[in-house]
Amino acid sequence: MCRPDFASGFFMKKDEFYMKAAVKNAIKAKGKTGINPLVGCVIVKNGRIIAEGHHEGPGFPHAEIMAINSAEESLKSSTMYITLEPCNTWGRTPPCVDTIEQIPFKRIVIGMVDPNPKVSGRSIKKLERKYKVKTGVLEDEVKNLNPYFENYITTKKTYIILKAAFTLDGYLNVQNSKSKYFTGIESRAFVHKERFKTDAILVGANTVNADDPILDCRLAEKKYKPQVIILDFSNKLDYSKSLISDLKRKKIIFVSEKSRNKIKNRDDIKYIFIKRKEDAWIKLKNEFCQENIVSVFIEGGADVFAGALESGTVDEIQIFHAPVFSGKGKRIDLLKMTNKKFSLKELLVFKNDVFSRYICSQD
């Protein structure tokens, strides 16, 4: 049976329809779950959603348990739709699969197998002994909820993406232009979707001062403000800029040890003091671990791009080429390049701009 999906205007199969509702629940916790994945759940009986749940982050109940606990009627013969395979291990909360097994569900529908090697298919096998289980419903969409979770859970490393836009003559900015943008709105909307997938955006102080960027996802379907990391070795950052005046937004600022006495403590800013600029790239990795940052989007400018590439930390490069010429301006210092190998993963056209995505293929 098909149901209308009002957002897309299409009719969807029943399982896809309810999985989409589970995905919507998962997104409610965007930005709150830390290293835990976004997970959503709905429980359906006689064609009605009778319970919903999502995971709010470490220590909070998992989505399935939140849904089970919120049900105000019998769950007998209902179907559970869950975006990610339930857990089977004790963490801060008991294994979800054991709680689920106590309920006389008719069916369990799962978006994707948990990539965590400790779980990976084991809960599904357990559930299959008792219920009809279907796996892989809206799998691509569900994977997109936590695109870097698999990398983190299997390597324990933060996934680092560098995104840059170039003019046709290889510059990062256009001189004497009224607008700070030289790519089209379609490209920028795509960037906002990419930002939505990440936990943090990293920029240099000069970019904040020159462009006064907001660095949010206002052109994406869902609004969200990733936390911000700013490299500001010489303490040149202009604190009147929008990003810094937003007191609700969490920021980490890397600044020289010499500037320690000039810094005013603020609740929204965590300062990391470094002796040399290069130390930032070593300390960043510690910081990502401490702050539970699964993925970082590096958005410039030239100095920061060069440092990131030279440090060998970049896993993915996203490049836009726009059909404009600058003649002069900021370029990336080619003397500092990486010797890592990258291979082309995706090539897209956004009206006048070309987008290419490269994945690090070799150390």
Ligand SMILES: NC(=O)c1ccc[n+]([C@@H]2O[C@H](COP(=O)([O-])OP(=O)(O)OC[C@H]3O[C@@H](n4cnc5c(N)ncnc54)[C@H](OP(=O)(O)O)[C@@H]3O)[C@@H](O)[C@H]2O)c1
């Ligand atoms: N086309 C694009 O994709 C794009 C994206 C972003 C920005 N931009 C453009 O790029 C320009 C800005 O680039 P930029 O090269 O001048 O500056 P930037 O890379 O934005 O920022 C440089 C600042 O970061 C600090 N810094 C760099 N590495 C550091 C480290 N490892 N630790 C601590 N601090 C560090 C530098 O400190 P020191 O001063 O001590 O060296 C400097 O203050 C702007 O014109 C902007 O419009 C273009």
